Amino acid sequence: MNAMKSIGSTILGIAIFIALMFALVLFIEGAAKVSAFVFPLLVTATELSIAICIAVFLPLALFKFTRIVSVWGFFVASYIFGLSVWIFGFLVTYELWGGSGVFVGMVLGFVGVVPMGIIASALKGLWIIVIELIFGIFLTYGTRTFAMYLANKIDLAAERAGQQSADLEILSESESQ
Numbered sequence: 001m002n003a004m005k006s007i008g009s010t011i012l013g014i015a016i017f018i019a020l021m022f023a024l025v026l027f028i029e030g031a032a033k034v035s036a037f038v039f040p041l042l043v044t045a046t047e048l049s050i051a052i053c054i055a056v057f058l059p060l061a062l063f064k065f066t067r068i069v070s071v072w073g074f075f076v077a078s079y080i081f082g083l084s085v086w087i088f089g090f091l092v093t094y095e096l097w098g099g100s101g102v103f104v105g106m107v108l109g110f111v112g113v114v115p116m117g118i119i120a121s122a123l124k125g126l127w128i129i130v131i132e133l134i135f136g137i138f139l140t141y142g143t144r145t146f147a148m149y150l151a152n153k154i155d156l157a158a159e160r161a162g163q164q165s166a167d168l169e170i171l172s173e174s175e176s177q
Contacts, residue, residue, distance in 0.1 A: 024103065025099060028094070028099045028102050028103065028106075029099070031090065031102075032090070032091070032094050032102075035087045035090055035091050035094075036091065038087065039084075039087050039088065039091060042080070042083060042084040042087060043084065045080050045084070046080060046081060046084045049077040049080045049081065050077075050139075052073070052077070053073065053074060053077050053143065056073065057069070057070040057073040057074055057077070058070070060073075061074075061150055064154075064157060067150055067153065067154055068154060070147075070150055071147050071150045071151045071154065072147075074143050074144070074146055074147035074150070075143075075144065075147040077143055078140050078141070078143040078144035078147060081136060081139045081140040081143060082140040082144075084136065085114060085133060085136030085137060085139070085140055086111065086113065086114060088114075088117070088132070088133065088136060089105075089113045089114030089115075089116070089117035089118070089133055089136075090102060090105075090113045090114075090117070091117075092117035092120060092121055092129055092133070093105055093113045093116045093117040093120055096117075096120040096121065096124055096126075097116065097120050101116055101120060102116070104116060105117075114133060114136075114137065117129070117133055118130050118133050118134065121133070
């Protein structure tokens with residue numbers, strides 16, 4: 001009886017493993033098709049976001065009263081850039097190394113397809129793609145870091161304003177006595 005339970009458990013484990021692998025293959029194949037469709041739209045969104053960041057959000061960052069608009073604009077743009085570079089990395093990895101390369105990239109962490117795309121491109125001598133992926137990473141994290149820097153400036157200004165108002169209250173109390 002125990003032998004039958006062991007065999008049943010083993011067969012169930014194998015069936016679950018095969019089902020998971022099948023689902024993973026379907027996910028990778030489906031994600032490749034969706035990514036190929038969405039990527040041209042994301043390229044347009046990225047180009048538009050870069051233009052808006054330079055023409056609108058960067059000048060707004062110079063003024064205290066409009067800085068919060070820049071913070072949110074740069075922050076949202078960083079996610080557009082991140083999604084774009086992730087899908088580009090996914091497509092490069094899938095094109096050069098197939099589903100197994102994407103699988104390894106996913107196992108390394110969901111963002112692992114971008115480094116896998118860089119490695120695959122470098123090994124194939126596709127240096128333009130390597131530069132584009134690295135530029136996308138810097139664009140993503142640079143924009144996000146700049147947004148956090150601006151948010152920190154807003155917090156510091158608010159803290160200083162709060163400190164100044166507290167100092168004025170203390171000063172007015174001491175003068176009234």
